[in-house]
Amino acid sequence: xxxxxxxxxxxxxxxxxxxxxxxxxxxxxxxxxxxxxxxxxxxxxxxxxxxxxxxxxxxxxxxxxxxxxxxxxxxxxxxxxxxxxxxxxxxxxxxxxxxxxxxxxxxxxxxxxxxxxxxxxxxxxxxxxxxxxxxxxxxxxxxxxxxxxxxxxxxxxxxxxxxxxxxxxxxxxxxxxxxxxxxxxxxxxxxxxxxxxxxxxxxxxxxxxxxxxxxxxxxxxxxxxxxxxxxxxxxxxxxxxxxxxxxxxxxxxxxxxxxxxxxxxxxxxxxxxxxxxxxxxxxxxx
Numbered sequence: 001x002x003x004x005x006x007x008x009x010x011x012x013x014x015x016x017x018x019x020x021x022x023x024x025x026x027x028x029x030x031x032x033x034x035x036x037x038x039x040x041x042x043x044x045x046x047x048x049x050x051x052x053x054x055x056x057x058x059x060x061x062x063x064x065x066x067x068x069x070x071x072x073x074x075x076x077x078x079x080x081x082x083x084x085x086x087x088x089x090x091x092x093x094x095x096x097x098x099x100x101x102x103x104x105x106x107x108x109x110x111x112x113x114x115x116x117x118x119x120x121x122x123x124x125x126x127x128x129x130x131x132x133x134x135x136x137x138x139x140x141x142x143x144x145x146x147x148x149x150x151x152x153x154x155x156x157x158x159x160x161x162x163x164x165x166x167x168x169x170x171x172x173x174x175x176x177x178x179x180x181x182x183x184x185x186x187x188x189x190x191x192x193x194x195x196x197x198x199x200x201x202x203x204x205x206x207x208x209x210x211x212x213x214x215x216x217x218x219x220x221x222x223x224x225x226x227x228x229x230x231x232x233x234x235x236x237x238x239x240x241x242x243x244x245x246x247x248x249x250x251x252x253x254x255x256x257x258x259x260x261x262x263x264x265x266x267x268x269x270x271x272x273x274x275x276x277x278x279x280x281x282x283x284x285x286x
Contacts, residue, residue, distance in 0.1 A: 001022040001023075001025050001026050002018075002022060004022075004025050004030050005018055005021050005022050005025065008021070008037075008057070011041075011049055011050045011051055012050050012051040012052075012053070012055065013037075013040075013051045013055055013056065013057055013060075014054075014055065014056040014057065014058075015056070015057045016056070016057075016058065021057050024057070024061055028064065032203075032205075033060070033064070035205045036060050036063055036064050036067070036205065036207075037051075037060060039208060039274070040052055040055040040059075040060065062268075063207060063268075063271060066207065066264070066268050066271060067205055067206055067207040069264055070206050070207065070237075070261070070264060070265075071199075071200050071203065071204075071206055072200075073257060073260055073261050073264065074196065074200055074206060074237075074240065074241070074244065075197065075200035075201070076255055076257070077244040077247075077248055077253075077255060077257040078193050078196060078197045078200065078244065079197075080247075080248060080251065080253045080255060081179075081193060081244070081247050081248075081251075082156050082193070082197065084179075084251060085156075085159070085179075085190065086151040086152065086156075086159065087151075088175050088178045088179075089147075089151055089159060089163060089175065090147045090148040090150075090151045091148075092171055092174055092175050093147045093171070094146065094147050094148060096168070096171055097147075099146035099147055099148070100144045100145075100146060100147070101147075102147050102150065102162070103118060103144050106167070107166065107167055107168070108165045108166060108167055109165050109166070109167050110165055113161065113165045114165060116161075117158060117161055117162045117165065120154075120158050121150060121154055121158065121162075124153055124154050124155065124158070125145070125150070125153060128153040130152065130153055132149060132152065133145070133149065133153050156193075156194045156197060157191075157194040157195075157198070160190045160191050160194045163175070163187070163190065164187050164190075164191070169183065172186060172187060179247060179250065180246075180250050181223075181225075182218065182219065182220050182223065184216065184218075184219055185215075185216055185218045185219070185220075185225075188214075188215055188216040189215060189216075189243060191213055192211075192213050192214065192215050192240065192243075193240075193243075193244075194213075195211075195212070195213035196211075196213075196237075196240055206237050206275075207237070207271060207274060207275060208236075208274035208275065209236075209237060210235050210236075211234075211235045211236060211237065211240070214234045214235055215229075215234060215239050215240070215243065217234065224246055225242055225243055225246050228242045228246075228285075228286065229242050231278045232276050232277065232278050233276040235276075236274075236275055236276025237275050237276060238272075238275050238276035238277050238278075238286075239276065241261055241275075241286050242286050244257055245257060245258040245261070245285075245286040258285065258286050261286060262283055262284075262285065262286060265277070265283065266283045269283070
């Protein structure tokens, strides 16, 4: 740790207390911390890792703590959506396909995606330690479990992939309508939230992150989410925050996501542009 502290000091980072700095690096891992350091370095892409004048470790630690709080809020909001998504998916597929219709190839567009999903579902079933899964296997043996059992042991990402491959588009349209979202946007929204969920689960950085699994541009210009994101970047977390705020309020969730998120960002407004907030955002809502 002492060598890493020396390296940061040699690059121009102001450190007021070496012991505190060493402890911070020890708690966070230097490699993880580097993602928060890069915006303060002169030109890291070109190999110039010196810090811009006036940069302090205290400022970096403030951003790190901010990002940690943001990640907890986002992760909790996605969890609320995920539980409802699992329920809606199981209801719609049981209603439209039959309780075990999800295993039939004819219900999907692409054979390769279908086979991959079914193989992974079988694997996740076998790995599951949930009592309801063990009860089904004991009572019914090799019979396929109904969809309402499957959705509780399959990963969010796998269920998203399964839904996206459904042959009948009206099923997805009906699921999207349950969340007040248009069908053309819903598939990408579910994939996006699964991607962000994985970042949160692995304690990844959300502040200033380039979002790989971007949200689609909504075709409905009059939708609330479309209106509130029209002047923002599609590859930053702001659009995710707007979507989660909308979903949270629509479902009547009691987490108070929008209020708590706005409170956090309002106290750190200098960080908002790195998150994709519009320049003229007034912070009265997301």
